[in-house]
Amino acid sequence: MMRTCRIALVLTILAASMVAVVGCIGPEPSDQFREHFEEQGMSVESLEVNKTPHEAQVMMDRMILDSNGIDTANVYDEELVHATVTLENGEEVTAVRYKDNIYTYKND
Secondary structure, X not given: OHXXXXXXXXXXXXXXXXXXXXXXXXXOHHHHHHHHHHHOOOOEEEEEEEOOOOHHHXXXXXXXXXXXXXXXXXXXXXXXXXXXXXXXXXXXEEEEEEOOEEEEOOOO
């Protein structure tokens, strides 16, 4: 009986730990993109986030990172989260999340 109680206790603790870890993963990418644009004073009408961008989106994301001075030689495609953001004024903006930072095309 004691062994059954210990196993039940361990399983309960493991289940509680898993719930805590899942809750602490962090904000959704769509929330991060929306927050990024709204912090800059741009109201977001809609956005489409792609955690597994296709080849053309990956190329665009790499161009965005290059325009921000980031060397993309060591960037893995799996690290990129692509977003197409439509602002309230109708403008469509492409953005990429890389290492928890949001980047848009920078034209110097």
